[in-house]
Amino acid sequence: MAGAGVREYxxxxxxxxxxQQITKAMKMVAAAKLRRAQERAEASRPYTDTLQGTLAxxxxxxxxxxxxxxxxxxxxRKVGYIVITGDRGLCGAFNTNVIRAAIAAMDKxxxxxxxxxxxxxRKARDFFKKRGGVDAEFVNxxxxxxxxxxxxxxxxxMNAYENEELDEVYLVYGRFINxxxxxxxxxxxxxxxxxPQEETEEKYVDYIYEPSAEDILLTLLPRYxxxxxxxxxxxxKASELGARxxxxxxxxxxxxxxxxxxxxxxxxxxxASITDEILDIVGGAEALKKGGx
Amino acid sequence: MAENTFMLEIVTPEQILFRDEVQFVVAPAVxxxxxxxxxxxxxxxxxxxxxxxxxxxxxxxxxIAMSGGFxxxxxxxxxxxxxxxxxGHEINVLRAKAAAERARQRLMQRDENIxxxxxxxxxxxxxxxxxxxxxxxxxx
Numbered sequence: 088m089a090g091a092g093v094r095e096y097x098x099x100x101x102x103x104x105x106x107q108q109i110t111k112a113m114k115m116v117a118a119a120k121l122r123r124a125q126e127r128a129e130a131s132r133p134y135t136d137t138l139q140g141t142l143a144x145x146x147x148x149x150x151x152x153x154x155x156x157x158x159x160x161x162x163x164r165k166v167g168y169i170v171i172t173g174d175r176g177l178c179g180a181f182n183t184n185v186i187r188a189a190i191a192a193m194d195k196x197x198x199x200x201x202x203x204x205x206x207x208x209r210k211a212r213d214f215f216k217k218r219g220g221v222d223a224e225f226v227n228x229x230x231x232x233x234x235x236x237x238x239x240x241x242x243x244x245m246n247a248y249e250n251e252e253l254d255e256v257y258l259v260y261g262r263f264i265n266x267x268x269x270x271x272x273x274x275x276x277x278x279x280x281x282x283p284q285e286e287t288e289e290k291y292v293d294y295i296y297e298p299s300a301e302d303i304l305l306t307l308l309p310r311y312x313x314x315x316x317x318x319x320x321x322x323x324k325a326s327e328l329g330a331r332x333x334x335x336x337x338x339x340x341x342x343x344x345x346x347x348x349x350x351x352x353x354x355x356x357x358x359a360s361i362t363d364e365i366l367d368i369v370g371g372a373e374a375l376k377k378g379g380x
Numbered sequence: 381m382a383e384n385t386f387m388l389e390i391v392t393p394e395q396i397l398f399r400d401e402v403q404f405v406v407a408p409a410v411x412x413x414x415x416x417x418x419x420x421x422x423x424x425x426x427x428x429x430x431x432x433x434x435x436x437x438x439x440x441x442x443x444i445a446m447s448g449g450f451x452x453x454x455x456x457x458x459x460x461x462x463x464x465x466x467x468g469h470e471i472n473v474l475r476a477k478a479a480a481e482r483a484r485q486r487l488m489q490r491d492e493n494i495x496x497x498x499x500x501x502x503x504x505x506x507x508x509x510x511x512x513x514x515x516x517x518x519x520x
Contacts, residue, residue, distance in 0.1 A: 133391050141461075234394055294424050295422065297410075297424070300424075302410075303425070303426045310463065313393070
């Protein structure tokens with residue numbers, strides 16, 4: 088009986104439909120979380136912008152200030168990479184792309200240096216653990232990384248830098264362009280290169296510095312690191328969610344296609360079996376007619 | 381803008397906590413409190429952990445607990461950047477008290493494993509939050 092074939096198709100269609108429901112739900116969850124993540128990135132902008140502006144101005148005024156975090160080292164022995172990925176997969180090639188960008192940067196470095204990895208996110212940690220270990224790991228930051236997380240990471244790298252365990256530090260993360268595009272980005276964060284002062288028509292203001300431009304600059308440096316890391320965490324989260332949304336959208340569409348194909352095949356099988364049955368009946372009837380003569 | 385008011389903005393990495401016209405601001409600068417009135421000269425000041433007070437447009441005095449940062453005054457706008465900041469009336473007094481107690485115990489122990497500076501900072505933050513919430517800390 089061909090009915091068994093039809094039943095098999097029905098079973099497969101049902102299982103694909105279940106999967107489609109899951110991917111659809113994941114897509115919608117990612118979309119909702121993405122909106123939150125973008126709002127948070129937006130909310131962090133006033134802080135980051137003001138900090139950068141003030142830092143640029145202070146760096147121009149206090150250009151001769153010396154601080155270990157500002158000093159480029161002559162001899163570079165170990166370079167640290169803060170690699171920011173998500174904790175979970177199912178977001179297309181997002182995590183892989185970030186990890187690959189980090190490895191490419193390490194390979195491209197022609198100086199004879201050691202590399203250290205500060206893994207942020209489970210995917211980066213798992214990968215680099217297998218590949219020779221990580222210097223530090225920050226995982227399970229969740230969908231809403233907080234400034235406190237960023238400050239903790241900042242504290243770790245500033246410590247390592249000042250103890251000369253690391254001589255340069257880079258941030259590797261996925262920059263969010265839009266839902267379809269996330270670009271792996273590498274930013275140098277240590278030693279600090281103060282942002283250049285923007286050339287605007289903004290009138291020159293003669294500020295009073297309390298206590299002094301140098302002192303304020305020095306208190307600003309760790310905060311600048313913190314805000315850069317926070318910014319990268321937020322961008323990375325938005326990218327991950329965007330990538331997941333796209334991946335789940337594709338998966339939902341693919342599931343739809345599979346369902347269509349399976350339904351078509353199922354109908355063909357069913358019709359073929361009906362045709363067979365009719366032929367059987369017609370054949371039987373003919374045989375009876377002949378026998379009856 | 382009224383005759384005697386100016387803008388006060390309190391900005392943290394996570395949000396703009398406060399943005400409104402005020403009559404008077406006293407900020408916890410590193411070298412003592414710093415009062416700002418309308419038409420103040422351009423200023424950049426480093427702030428420490430403490431309480432920022434302001435008088436709103438209606439003349440009511442309010443408090444905000446903040447962990448250090450800096451303040452920029454230009455064109456009748458005071459912008460305060462702090463890593464964390466909280467309105468006095470939103471502070472959970474019980475939690476702040478517990479934090480102060482924890483920090484105090486940590487400071488009493490002469491344990492090598494305890495980072496003294498960090499405990500001290502935690503203590504200052506907890507006290508600032510209590511002060512901003514209107515608790516008399518001498519009675520603790």
